[in-house]
Amino acid sequence: MRPWLPPRTALLLAAIWPASGHAATAQNEAAVASAVRQAAQNLAPPDASVTLGPVNGAHAMPACTAPLAVTLSGTAPYEQAAVHCSAPGWTLYVNVTVTQSEEVVVAARPLTAGQTITRQDLMLKRLPVQNFAGRQIFTQPAQIEGANVVMSMAAGMVITQNTVQAPLLVKAGQLVTVHVYSGGVMLSVDATADQPGRLGDTILLTNPGSGRRFSAQVTAHGVELRLN
Template sequence: MVCINLWHKIGTCVSCFLLSVSCLLPQQSLAQDSMTAPKQIEQAFTQLLSEELGQWQQQAGLTQLDSAIEIKLPSGAKRLELCPSKVSIDAGSGIPLGNVQRKVSCDAQGWSLYVRASVSVSVKIPVANRVLKRGEHILAADIDWKVVKLRPSDRDLVTGLDEIVGRQVVRKVRRYQAIKAVQLSAPQWVNIGDRVIIEARSNGFYANMPGEALEGGGEGVAIRVRNLSSGKVISAYPIAKGRVETQF
């Protein structure tokens, strides 16, 4: 009786185990069968765009980024065979914003097609709290941090406060909109007629002398300056407010 009961219990356990396995196998098979080429493309493209946005967020030092990605597959995608390996997607340039199109390929199946996506992104960035007109120098008091929904044209936006404060506006900056690099220039360190300090450096040698600016300019732009000690007109580069440097 002991042996019979023992075999009965073992048999019951084995039967339950086999029943459990038989119940799981069809579900796994159905999950694999439900994957199609369109779903495969959609998942891979979504993942790639999310990764690109994440990389940009890290590089730009953004603390907050929210995105919504909608994949738009062409009708021909329905007729494609599932790719047995990972699909290949062309890399993009810049931030993926607005309407994005990439080439998706499967070498194993010999197919490729262009797939579009609609990418909506909102980020917390420094923005002007008032309209900034051309020629103005931006102060820290002119800037607030706001969550802004980006437009496709905002790909060259400026995300660092140190890249904004002290700069001069060359194209009008609208209130609470992303500030683009093309809207700013280097600050105008020197104006025509300013008295400046001319600095000269070469192989450990350093000297400075008084001068007068004959032109106005900012960082990286050569201007004409009169050396008040010698009366000579030289070319120099503004490096700070009221200071220029000659380059040998």
């Protein structure tokens, strides 16, 4: 004789176990992981790596008879994937880490403040982008060869724009040739620099013949004054 069960308990058991008495097939964890990884990789940059949190909660879900749908929320590198199954209806949440990396210039050996950087002081290293997100970095050693170190740096430290200073191309008191451009015509004038100048700086100079002071810009091609 079957034991008597309260009507509510009988209904709950009927919902949990099928009529045959065998447990429903559990959702395949590998299928859930594959769906989440594919969704994350579709949104991630090409060189990013995707790491998933535990998906073992899938075995508590009945096998989905419809294609799994995945939606991602949050802000990289840490996101959350919601795995939706429409038949039978359930949702499983999985943590996702999207790690993007990039080759950047780092110190190959300890550097001291005021030191002039040589090629031997630099090397390229692939690092997670979140290590230097929001800062101006360099991707080629040639970009900062000859620059001066603003602060002491340990080997392996990422070199950023605020840790180096462009080298002086013009010294105060130096006699330089200024290329003056006007209406398609270029003239050359010798002048004395009243201020030191780095690449991109605008400095004051004095024409020694007339005593007239004027401003010109320090460029990769020399000191230039454009009037047009």
